[in-house]
Every structure is written in C-alpha cells, then in structure tokens.
Amino acid sequence: MSIEQLALMNIDTKDRGEDWAQYRRSIGQVIRTCIERYGVNNGNLLLLGVGNGNDIPVELLESIFNSITIVDLDEVALDRFLSRVSDKKKFNKAIIDLSGINNQVKSAKELINQATSIQPVIDLSKLNKKYDLVVNCCFSTQLLTSYFYGTNEFQGGNVSNELGEKLHGLSNRIHYKLFSELKKKLVSNGVVLHMTDTLEIKQNKITGEISPATIPVVNIIKGDWRNIGLLTGHLSQFFEDGLSIIGSALPPEAHDMFAVRTYFSLLWEFLHDEQEDRNYVVFAYVLQNQ
Numbered sequence: 001m002s003i004e005q006l007a008l009m010n011i012d013t014k015d016r017g018e019d020w021a022q023y024r025r026s027i028g029q030v031i032r033t034c035i036e037r038y039g040v041n042n043g044n045l046l047l048l049g050v051g052n053g054n055d056i057p058v059e060l061l062e063s064i065f066n067s068i069t070i071v072d073l074d075e076v077a078l079d080r081f082l083s084r085v086s087d088k089k090k091f092n093k094a095i096i097d098l099s100g101i102n103n104q105v106k107s108a109k110e111l112i113n114q115a116t117s118i119q120p121v122i123d124l125s126k127l128n129k130k131y132d133l134v135v136n137c138c139f140s141t142q143l144l145t146s147y148f149y150g151t152n153e154f155q156g157g158n159v160s161n162e163l164g165e166k167l168h169g170l171s172n173r174i175h176y177k178l179f180s181e182l183k184k185k186l187v188s189n190g191v192v193l194h195m196t197d198t199l200e201i202k203q204n205k206i207t208g209e210i211s212p213a214t215i216p217v218v219n220i221i222k223g224d225w226r227n228i229g230l231l232t233g234h235l236s237q238f239f240e241d242g243l244s245i246i247g248s249a250l251p252p253e254a255h256d257m258f259a260v261r262t263y264f265s266l267l268w269e270f271l272h273d274e275q276e277d278r279n280y281v282v283f284a285y286v287l288q289n290q
C-alpha cells in the first residue's frame with residue numbers, strides 16, 4: 001500500500017469535520033462511559049489511525065488526558081489534525097505501519113497472491129509510554145481494503161467470496177499481532193476501545209445501486225437510525241452472511257487476551273451529496289487489560 005494512496009483517501013475526507021459533528025459527539029460519549037464505568041485513568045491516551053482527526057472529540061480529550069499520542073502512516077494528515085488542537089505540548093506524533101505488511105506488500109496484486117502466507121511484522125517501539133486508553137479510530141478496515149481503493153473490487157469491502165475469506169484471515173492475523181503488542185503498552189487496567197466500521201449502508205442516487213448490507217440493516221432498524229442498537233443482536237449473522245466490511249471482525253483471540261466488557265453501536269454519517277448517501281455502522285468494543 002503506498003502512502004500516497006492513503007494520503008489521497010485522507011485528502012478526500014479532510015473537510016468533513018462539520019458533517020461528522022454528531023459522530024464525534026457519540027465517540028466522546030463512549031469514551032466518557034469507558035472512563036466512568038471501567039476506571040480508566042486520565043494519564044496517557046493513544047489514538048491509532050487518527051488521519052485528519054475529523055472524528056476525534058479533541059477538546060474533550062485534551063481536557064481529560066495529560067498526554068496524547070497520535071499514530072498514522074500519513075504524517076500530513078496528522079499535521080492537519082495538530083493544527084486544530086489547543087495545547088500542542090500535550091501531543092506526540094508517531095508514524096507507524098499498523099498493518100505490519102506495508103513494507104512487504106505494495107499492490108493489490110501482491111496482496112492477493114500473498115494473502116495466506118504473509119507474516120505481519122508490527123513494530124510499536126516508537127511508543128514509549130504505558131497507556132491508560134488506546135482508541136482505534138477506525139483504521140482496521142483500511143489496512144487491507146485501501147489496497148483496492150479506486151478499483152471496482154471490494155466496493156463496500158464485503159467478505160463475500162474466496163478472496164474475501166483469505167483477507168479476513170489475514171486481517172485476523174494482523175489484529176492478533178497488533179493486540180499482542182498493544183497489550184504490552186497498556187497499564188494493568190488499561191482499555192483498548194476498538195472502534196471499527198462494520199456495515200456499509202450506501203446508495204448511489206444516480207444509478208440506484210445499493211451496498212449489500214443496506215436492505216438487511218434497514219429492515220432491522222425499521223428505517224429509523226434511532227433503532228441502531230437493534231443491530232447488535234444480529235451482528236454474528238452479518239459476519240456469517242459475508243455482509244461485514246473486511247477487517248471489521250474482532251479476532252477470536254481477543255477474548256483470551258482481554259476482558260471484552262461490552263460493545264456499542266454508532267452511526268457514522270459519512271457522506272451525503274448529490275451522488276450518494278453513505279453511512280457506516282461502527283462497533284466500539286471495550287477491551288480491558290486483565
């Protein structure tokens with residue numbers, strides 16, 4: 001995956017700050033709940049896959065945490081985010097490949113050929129603190145689907161065929177490695193808030209085309225996003241039916257490594273313009289060190 005390609009994706013979304021205000025608020029609410037319910041301390045916060053940070057409730061986080069470390073592969077996007085913070089001294093920036101395959105796999109073709117054999121190498125040595133809270137800012141699905149950016153393959157990123165299943169397996173291997181490394185960086189009761197865009201609800205307003213998860217989701221929520229909580233009971237079915245986005249599954253080992261306290265469902269109103277309506281259902285898993 002070239003960094004230029006990630007940079008293009010972040011340029012695409014750099015001005016969505018206002019549109020994502022409601023999503024940012026709901027993330028803030030989830031983080032507050034984690035702090036209150038699971039006794040997270042206000043020392044060091046680690047934000048992974050921050051990009052432009054349009055989904056980060058930065059004022060709230062600055063008011064809570066003593067130090068905030070931000071991670072991404074796209075340094076220019078991180079600098080856009082940093083230009084909006086109040087107290088720059090609180091922030092540290094680290095450029096890290098969270099997939100552990102970026103140096104080894106450069107194109108969609110290579111990814112397809114090596115999906116079952118590649119061994120992710122994840123190096124978090126630039127992170128030199130113990131963290132109270134680690135937040136995944138929805139980077140997980142980008143680790144693999146970004147290789148297909150601009151192609152027709154994996155529109156919506158669904159795991160619906162043999163290749164999808166291979167990529168799903170690779171994503172599990174990456175996340176298992178990543179969680180193992182993150183666990184070493186957590187304080188003893190530290191929490192990983194693993195937020196991941198899981199279902200894509202998309203309609204092309206010109207062609208009428210819709211993404212595969214759209215109808216099942218709309219049926220369950222009865223056409224009303226206030227019922228988004230109803231989706232949690234159907235999550236495993238979405239995974240079984242191949243309707244979830246590649247990279248969105250929690251790897252099974254997470255249950256042995258952490259106490260999976262709960263999970264929340266959030267609506268990310270991603271894009272609404274004259275061509276398309278696109279929303280994501282994001283699940284936020286609370287994984288506590290034990």
Ligand SMILES: C[S@@+](CC[C@H](N)C(=O)[O-])C[C@H]1O[C@@H](n2cnc3c(N)ncnc32)[C@H](O)[C@@H]1O
Binds near residue numbers: 010052055096143
């Ligand atoms: C969905 S975006 C997050 C949205 C973002 N918070 C924003 O408002 O721009 C996911 C982020 O993951 C980053 N990312 C993708 N692959 C990565 C990798 N292998 N290592 C580190 N970061 C990666 C992208 O650069 C992007 O900024």
